[in-house]
Amino acid sequence: MVKALMVKVLILGGTTEATALAKRLAVHPRIDARVSLAGRTKNPVLPPLPTRIGGFGGVEGLAGYLRDEGIQAVIDATHPFADQISANAATACAQAGVPLRLLTRPAWVAGPGDRWIGVPDMAAAAQALRGLGDTVFLTIGRQEVAAFEAMPDKRYLIRAVDPLEPMPKLPRMSLILDRGPFTLEGELALMGGERVEVVVSKNSGGRATDAKLQAARKLGLPVVMVERPAGNGVAELHDVEDAVGWLEGVG
Numbered sequence: 254m255v256k257a258l259m260v261k262v263l264i265l266g267g268t269t270e271a272t273a274l275a276k277r278l279a280v281h282p283r284i285d286a287r288v289s290l291a292g293r294t295k296n297p298v299l300p301p302l303p304t305r306i307g308g309f310g311g312v313e314g315l316a317g318y319l320r321d322e323g324i325q326a327v328i329d330a331t332h333p334f335a336d337q338i339s340a341n342a343a344t345a346c347a348q349a350g351v352p353l354r355l356l357t358r359p360a361w362v363a364g365p366g367d368r369w370i371g372v373p374d375m376a377a378a379a380q381a382l383r384g385l386g387d388t389v390f391l392t393i394g395r396q397e398v399a400a401f402e403a404m405p406d407k408r409y410l411i412r413a414v415d416p417l418e419p420m421p422k423l424p425r426m427s428l429i430l431d432r433g434p435f436t437l438e439g440e441l442a443l444m445g446g447e448r449v450e451v452v453v454s455k456n457s458g459g460r461a462t463d464a465k466l467q468a469a470r471k472l473g474l475p476v477v478m479v480e481r482p483a484g485n486g487v488a489e490l491h492d493v494e495d496a497v498g499w500l501e502g503v504g
C-alpha cells in the first residue's frame with residue numbers, strides 16, 4: 254500500500270457505531286484511520302485500528318492534533334450525549350479546515366403502549382420521579398447519577414459499566430455492573446425480579462440497549478426519557494456504509 258495515496262482519518266469513538274466503522278476501515282485499502290477514546294471505561298472494547306486514549310485538551314488541543322497528524326477528515330462517532338467533544342470537534346475542524354461528519358444512531362421514538370415522560374436533562378428527570386413508583390431503574394451510565402440526590406427517598410437500581418466514583422448519596426441504592434447488549438428476556442427477568450416501577454433512560458437510540466424499553470412496555474411501566482442535547486449543525490450520517498462512502502469521496 255502506498256501510504257501517500259491514503260486518506261488520513263480520525264474517528265472519535267466510544268460507541269458500537271465507532272467500533273463497527275473501525276472494523277470496516279481496518280481492511281479498507283485507501284483509508285488510513287485511527288480512533289480516539291476518552292478513556293472513561295476501565296476495560297474499553299478496543300477497535301482494530303491504532304487507538305489513542307485521553308482528552309486532547311479542548312478545542313486548541315484537538316485542532317493541533319488534526320494539524321500535526323495531517324488528518325484530512327473526521328468522523329464524530331461519539332455518543333449522542335457526549336456533547337462537549339462534539340462541540341469541540343465542530344469548532345476544531347472548522348478552524349483546521351478539516352471536513353467533519355457525525356455518525357449517529359437515530360433517536361428512539363415512542364410507539365403504541367409506551368408510557369414515556371420526555372425531559373430535557375437529568376435534573377428534570379429526577380424531578381419527574383415525584384409521584385411515580387418507589388423503585389427506579391437508572392440506566393443512564395454513571396456520570397450523572399448524582400442528579401438523583403435531589404430525590405433521595407426512592408430505591409435506585411443503577412446499572413453502569415464501571416463502579417460509581419464518588420458514590421452518590423442515595424440511602425437505598427444497589428449497583429449492577431454490566432455492559433450491553435441486553436436481551437428482552439434478561440431485562441424482563443431483572444425488572445420483574447427487582448420489582449422495578451419506573452425506568453430512567455437517555456434517548457441514546459440503537460439496538461444494544463433498547464430491550465429495557467420493550468420490557469417497560471410489556472410491564473406497563475413509565476419511562477422517564479432524557480432527550481438528546483441540541484446538535485452543532487454538523488451533517489449527520491446514520492449508517493457505517495454511508496460514512497465509508499463519504500470518506501472515499503473526501504479522498
Ligand SMILES: NC(=O)c1ccc[n+]([C@@H]2O[C@H](COP(=O)([O-])OP(=O)(O)OC[C@H]3O[C@@H](n4cnc5c(N)ncnc54)[C@H](OP(=O)(O)O)[C@@H]3O)[C@@H](O)[C@H]2O)c1
Pocket residue numbers: 265266267268289290291292293306307308309310311312314315330331332334335336337338339341393394396455
Ligand atoms: N455521555 C454518554 O452518555 C456516553 C455513553 C456511552 C459512551 N460514551 C462515550 O464516552 C466518551 C466520553 O463521553 P462524555 O459524555 O464524557 O464526553 P464529553 O462530556 O462530550 O467530553 C468531555 C471531554 O472528554 C474528552 N473526550 C470525550 N470523548 C473523547 C474521545 N472520543 N476522544 C478523546 N477525548 C474525548 C474531551 O476532552 P478534551 O477537551 O481534553 O479533548 C472532552 O472535552 C465518549 O467517547 C463517548 O462516545 C458517552
